[in-house]
Amino acid sequence: MDRNELHERLLGAPGTVMLLGSIDAGKTTFAVDLARKATERGIPAALVDADIGQSTVGPPGTVGLKFCSGMEDLGPETLSEADALGFVGALSPKGHVTALVNATAKLIARAREAGCRLVVVDTTGLVTGTLGQLLKFYKIEASAPDAIVAFKRGGELEPVLGIAQRFSPAEVYEVTAAPEEDALSPVERVGNREGRFAAYFSHGTSRWRVKPTVFMPTLPPDFELGRLEGLVVGMEDGKGNCVGIGILEHDEGEDILRMISPVSEGVRGLRLGSVRIDLEGRSKGQITLRDLFQSE
Ligand SMILES: Nc1ncnc2c1ncn2[C@@H]1O[C@H](COP(=O)(O)OP(=O)(O)OP(=O)(O)O)[C@@H](O)[C@H]1O
Ligand SMILES: [Mg+2]
Known part of the structure; x- marks a missing residue:
């Protein structure tokens, strides 16, 4: 589905939207664009940044919550200042799944309690292997998203999406990942x-x-x-x-x-x-x- 079309769909029935994709797939760009559009339309929204390595909200090693009360909250400078944090203390999920899943679920709950109708959850690029599948399964289980957006490059997301479809009532949407030439070097x-x-x-x-x-x-x-x-x-x-x-x-x-x-x-x-x-x-x-x- 085209990104703009999907934004409209998600804004039409706001809920918790979890973004899944490998590194540099376009998750953060999509998240901020969606939050911006929600804010423009007066839909109370929040970003939960559960990417502990390439953080957008809060310092690395933490999950960050940002309330999107106005467009000024979504500029690159202000976006990095979290309204609430969850500590993980690591830069990748291996060995830290419990802390990462708990912090993510806690901040999503906080955003919902504060009245945010749209909660956009950005995640780490770890989507493959047993660890990637377990991590995403636990995150989905603990966070109960209404929608999952998959940023697909090849077949890397198939196992995780199969799990999402079998074990969660979330609606799964697929978009094409950002071009690889835009990827950051290590x-x-x-x-x-x-x-x-x-x-x-x-x-x-x-x-x-x-x-x-x-x-x-x-x-x-x-x-x-x-x-x-x-x-x-x-x-x-x-x-x-x-x-x-x-x-x-x-x-x-x-x-x-x-x-x-x-x-x-x-x-x-x-x-x-x-x-x-x-x-x-x-x-x-x-x-x-x-x-x-x-x-x-
Ligand atoms: N729809 C798009 N079309 C073209 N380029 C895009 C698109 N979305 C994102 N990009 C570019 O792709 C790169 C990665 O985007 P982004 O940072 O949003 O991805 P990410 O999945 O959050 O990556 P990370 O793993 O670093 O968190 C950036 O250079 C961004 O400008
Ligand atoms: Mg990102």
Whole structure:
């Protein structure tokens, strides 16, 4: 189906629309265009950006919710400022399916509760293999979309769409993916991600000391705090909301941890992520918490 025709169809019966397709398929462009058209027509709309690698709303490693109250919310600068966040702490879904699915479902529910009639859900490009199928199945199960838009290139979406058709009442629409020559190179994708992290941490960050008892999961006894250096953490308010992300810094002299973040208030607990970065957003490597803690 033609994109404009599909936009009209979706705007005619607004609901939760989940976009599925591999990387560079045109998901985000479609999502923002649809949200823009809804906003122009006065349909209360929101974007839920569940692409934790190539984020549009909120920093990488998070799911972001953006309410589309006016056209000014959808400019490239304002779009990146989330109205609510869900922490995942990783740049790809492997090993983080539960966190990603929960955060996505939670923010969709938040948008619906706020009265948004159209909720557009952008997703990661992981659509193939057992992991891609399980991830999309769980996302569909937890989010109960009314419509699924598939951005098809070859046959890569067949298994996921088969699952969607067999296990969900959502209407499935197919469009042709964006031309491959428009695809970003891996270096450009990394550059974009670093830029998004760097932009997030460029807004007046401060440093403050954190107690080693505030983490989820809890640090094992006698854990060397230095091993948390550079780790991304999700800052939670104790009511189930992520208020921002931070980077941990280890002070070797005093053997204490500090956190660097643009958010400084309303934090009750810190969720440990699985990626280390510096303030310029450059990745310093990925970890698994099980390896870090040497536990099951
Ligand atoms: N309908 C279209 N026709 C032509 N080019 C398009 C179309 N939609 C998107 N593009 C281009 O294709 C590229 C990828 O688009 P977009 O970022 O929307 O895809 P995506 O699926 O969100 O990718 P990502 O995996 O990076 O999240 C961009 O350069 C965009 O300008
Ligand atoms: Mg995208």
